[in-house]
Amino acid sequence: MFIIKSVVGKLWMTIIGLVAVVLLILGFFLFRYIDTSFPNVSNQEENLLRLANKIASEASAHHNDNPYFEALSELLETQDSGMKLLERGAISMDEPLFMAGDKMIKLKEVLKPEELEAAFAGETIRKRFSVSMNPWHGGYVYVAMPLYIEGQAEPYSVMIVYQSMQSVEDTQVYVKRLFALVSLMGFLLTTFFAFFLITRITKPLTELKKAADSIIYGQYDKRVPPVSNDEIGELTQTFNLMADRLQGTIKDLNHEKQNLASVLHSMEDAVISFDPEGNIIFINPHGEMMMEDWNGLDWDEQEEDAMAPYKGHIPDPLRQLFNEVVKETKGISSRLHVKNGVWSVVMAPLYSEEQVRGVVAVIRDVTEETRLEKLRTDFVANVSHELRTPLSMLQGYSEALVDDIAASPEERKELAQVIHDESLRMGRLVKDLLDLARMENGHMEMNLREVNIMELIQRVQRKFLVLSKDQGIRLETDLRCHDLVLRSADEDRLEQVLTNLLDNAIRHSSEGSTITLRCDKAEYMKASAVRIQIEDEGEGIPPDALPYIFERFYKADKARTRGAAGGTGLGLAIVKNIVDAHRGTISATSTVGQGTTFSILLPTES
CATH class of the missing domain: 1.10.287.130 (Signal transduction histidine kinase, dimerisation/phosphotransfer (DHp) domain)
Structure with missing residues (x-):
């Protein structure tokens, strides 16, 4: 079945069928011509009968002329025929008539005694008989005719004239058999050469198919060497040219794909692509981190169970925008507030043959902005x-x-x-x-030199003693930094830091409270450092305000007002910039109603 379905089988069956039809038509007309144009057995019998009558009509004039009959017999033998005269009274049924191949044909094999008597009685007998010595020999036809002498009523002899039917019917059969044999040989040779020729034609096609299969599986460097200059050779060259261009196109596409992937992976924005059902089909690394953060959040208490399985699916904050983009088939820009973060979202539909096949979202964290x-x-x-x-x-x-x-x-x-x-x-x-x-632009002027921390703190304390006493506030020190020296620091700027912090502490402390200045050794960034703490017993700072106290003009207590000699609202922002310029850090801890502690860490070697 496979060869019938293949090109080789189809071409082979077509050629064989065409040759068979041609041979059948040719054989039909040839056999028809043989049957109508060649003499048949009936014609041969009629001719033999006419010949016998002709000889019999002239026999009365030559009844004693043996050389005449011998000459006739020799002449008939040249036509694969013969003649035999049988005299009355001198006849034996075992008398030989003629040789058929290697076999001697006797009279009793041709005529029966009663037929012979009928012939001597004046009856003409016409019969056929066959011999089996030669399979190609179709047999003989003979005529037994009585011979008369003029003036006598009874025949004096019986003449048997015979002729081989091979010259007539056997010739037809022989020609037909020969045509059939030649047709069979021609059919077989045609089959062989057609199969051979078709195989030669289809072999390059098979190689092309194998090369095409290799290209299907990604082997784009597969080529087929041309084997001829005909149409198949041109097809092979065209295929190789197509493969070269396809390989180049695939290479360019892969290059563009790699470039696009590199761009998407290096983007700080999250890029996510969804199919029409909202399933994620592409996501870059920043998008994966964002999805992990969002999937780890607890949404509204009522929807907590419903949002849990959205891993690999569109998250809840983007669902409404996604539905709008799919419905309206146009891009949408919006900002989302997810917990404490703010995200800028740009969504646009992806088209395929004028149909939306998905949505791409570019998400940027704009919390800081x-x-x-x-x-x-x-x-x-x-x-x-x-x-x-x-x-x-x-x-x-x-x-x-x-x-x-x-x-x-x-x-x-x-x-x-x-x-x-x-x-x-x-x-x-x-x-x-x-x-x-x-300071924020990096243009702070610093006068760097060695600074004795203990002397600096004592000087600032003396400066605020009178003010604190007038406010009814105790100003105490706890100094454990007698030998601590900053190798490279701006003493005036550090004094400005302590002045601002003490001014804030006094302003927000009530009468009878205590402000303590502490100083001791510490370690910062795996190096020796000094820790300075200013602790008050004032009203304190709310926990939600602590992260923002070092920002400009930020007020932890929105109802708090400043007097005419109050601060400008920039003191803590300036303090943080000065500490950062000394490669240190400042932090604050506070309990509402109990007080606030500011801690400064400054490296001694900077």
Whole structure:
């Protein structure tokens, strides 16, 4: 069945069928021609009968002329025929008539005694008989005819004229058999050469098929050597050219795919591709980390069980956007708030033949950008607020002086003092803003030298003793850093740090409380360091506000107000920048209603 389904089998069966049909048609017309054009046995019998009548008509004139009959017999033998005369009274049934091959044919094998008597009685007998000595010999036909002498009523002799049927019927059979044999040989040779030729034709096609199968399995370097210059050779060259271009195209596609994969893997944004059902079909490393974080979160309590199996599937925060993109078939941009983070999401549909075959989402963590934007907004609002109050006071009191509202010199002096204090406050605010801007831009001027920590702390303590006593606050020290020296530090900047921290502590501590300055040895970044702590017993800082206290203008207590001599709201931000410039760190711990402790770690070798 396989060879019938193959090209070789189909071509072979076509050629063999065509040859068979041609031979059948040719044989039909040939046999028809033989049957109609060649003489048959009946014609041969008629001719033999006419010949016998002709001889019999002339026998009366030559009845005693033996040489005549011998000459006739010899002449008939040349035509595969013969003649025998039988005399009455001198006849024996064992008398030989003629030789058929190696066998002698006797009279009794041709005529029966009663037939012979009938012939002598004047009857003409026409019969056939066959011999089996030669399989190709079809037998003989003979005529037994009586011979008369003119004037006599009874025949004096019986003449037997015979002729081999091989010259007639056997010739037809022989020609037909010969044609059949030649046709069979021609059919077999045609089959052989057709199969051989078709195999030669289809062998390159088989090689092309094998090469195509190899290309299917990714062996794009497979080629077929041309074996001829005909159409098959041109097909082979075209196939090789196609394979070269396909290999080049695949190489370019793989190169582009690798480039795209490299770009997607190196992107800081999360890139996720979904199918129409919301299953993830592609995700880059940042997307995997984001999905792990999101899958580890607990969503709304009522949907906790439903969100658990979304691993490998679209997460709940993106589901609404996904459904909108699939429904509207257009891109959507939005921002999502997931727990404490803010994410910018851009979703766009993926098309295949004008149908949406999926959705691609680019997700970026914009939590820090959002926080910075909020800080910028708050900074502008805070600066405006901090400047608006002194400006309003400057404007009001100056108008009072201009309008002579103050009646006495003491009142005018008091108004002038207020104007002076507010201008100093504005000056401090501007100075702190400029200092903070320079620090954050890396333009802080540092005068580095050796600094004795104990002497620095004692000097700052003496500076605040009078102020703390006036507020009814005890200012104590616990110094365990007698021999600690910072090898490279700016003493004035560190004094500014301690001054700001002590000023905040005194401002937010109540009467009768204690502020303690501590100093001891510590280790920071696997190196020797000094730890400075300022501990107060003030109102404390709420836990949710602690991460933001070092930001500009941040107020832990939104109801807290500053007096005329209060701070600018930039002190802790300046403190952190100075500590960072000394390669140290500052932190704060606080309990609401019990107090706050600021801890500073400064490396001694920096």
